[in-house]
Amino acid sequence: MVKTMHAAIVESFGRPLVLQERPIPSPGPGQILVKTEACGVCHTDLHAAQGDWPLKPVLPFIPGHEGIGRVVATGAGVRLVKEGDRVGVPWLFSACGHCENCLAAWETVCGEAEYGGYTKNGGFAEYILADPDYVAKIPDLLSPQQAAPLICAGVTTYKGLKVADLRAGEWVAISGAGGLGHLAIQYAKVMGLRVCAIDIDDGKLAHATRLGADLVVNATSPDAVERVRVGTDGGAHGVLITAPSLGAFKQGVGMARKRGTCVLVGLPPGEFAIPLFDVVANCITIRGSFVGTREDMAEALSFAAEGKVKADIELQPLSAVNTVFERLQHGDVAARVVLDFAVA
Ligand code: NAD
Ligand code: ZN
Ligand code: ZN
Numbered sequence: 001m002v003k004t005m006h007a008a009i010v011e012s013f014g015r016p017l018v019l020q021e022r023p024i025p026s027p028g029p030g031q032i033l034v035k036t037e038a039c040g041v042c043h044t045d046l047h048a049a050q051g052d053w054p055l056k057p058v059l060p061f062i063p064g065h066e067g068i069g070r071v072v073a074t075g076a077g078v079r080l081v082k083e084g085d086r087v088g089v090p091w092l093f094s095a096c097g098h099c100e101n102c103l104a105a106w107e108t109v110c111g112e113a114e115y116g117g118y119t120k121n122g123g124f125a126e127y128i129l130a131d132p133d134y135v136a137k138i139p140d141l142l143s144p145q146q147a148a149p150l151i152c153a154g155v156t157t158y159k160g161l162k163v164a165d166l167r168a169g170e171w172v173a174i175s176g177a178g179g180l181g182h183l184a185i186q187y188a189k190v191m192g193l194r195v196c197a198i199d200i201d202d203g204k205l206a207h208a209t210r211l212g213a214d215l216v217v218n219a220t221s222p223d224a225v226e227r228v229r230v231g232t233d234g235g236a237h238g239v240l241i242t243a244p245s246l247g248a249f250k251q252g253v254g255m256a257r258k259r260g261t262c263v264l265v266g267l268p269p270g271e272f273a274i275p276l277f278d279v280v281a282n283c284i285t286i287r288g289s290f291v292g293t294r295e296d297m298a299e300a301l302s303f304a305a306e307g308k309v310k311a312d313i314e315l316q317p318l319s320a321v322n323t324v325f326e327r328l329q330h331g332d333v334a335a336r337v338v339l340d341f342a343v344a
Pocket of ligand 3: 097
């Protein structure tokens, strides 16, 4: 008899996920099977379920790219991990390993990359098939619930800050203080940066202050950009835009100091206009950043294992996933919801 697992499935874009029993997959050669202990809910899962982006996932699919669990079975030829290891199955599910990007340790932009919970089934299920070459190794000091947000929100913001090329003492403006942003603030403080947090929600801003933000600005205030520029004594050296809102992008570019770098991380569908004269005349760099490499992942996790960064989590059962999506859509999640598979 085929054993089954509970899974939350996107059957059509923009519709609630369907909770269903599915056969537990079995690992083929070079694959592993992970028994899910926890999986974070990222705003990307919402974009995926709504079919927001030009490259759409093939229906039906199981979202979730912050899944953490134990390896319970390995296919032929698997050497890097063994049964019982705790791993994370991230957005970067796999890459080719030999293209110019992979060879340059930029596997995140590999043209043959597969994405967890998008082009491959993800962690909103009791079991996940994974590629052992690309799973995150979870430090023993972290619980699966604590580790979950780090393997997307954590590594993404850590990498985004790295490519902003900042030095200790400089200012970073972090737009969006939600799942990604609340971790970005902490990584930035560990890096010795001065942090200005920007959000549309005063509750999130109060939380940002508790996490160490030196300055907070509500994005809805008409002089938000000016307040950031004045508060950072001429603009932020780096701007990390995590907000899933196009308005935040235009605003964020205006917050950059001369010669500053704006790192675009949020992925609302659409395009935004760049104030060309200001960007050119002030020598501002605008760059995208997409999750992080396996090396970034190990670094991002080790900061947490050392207790320097801690995800704020709210635990919910898999069965609550549609309510969690609705809340995320309306900005009603304080930081990160983690689906906890220990609860029924
Ligand atoms: P979230 O919903 O947890 O947090 C978003 C935050 O932005 C909320 O606090 C919200 O109040 C705030 N916000 C909304 N509009 C704003 C505005 N105009 N100005 C300032 N703040 C505003 O979402 P999340 O999980 O942190 O994800 C954020 C975005 O990042 C999504 O678009 C997601 O797809 C994207 N993402 C990108 C990558 C990447 O690799 N580039 C990785 C993960 C997530
Ligand atoms: Zn994510
Ligand atoms: Zn490649």
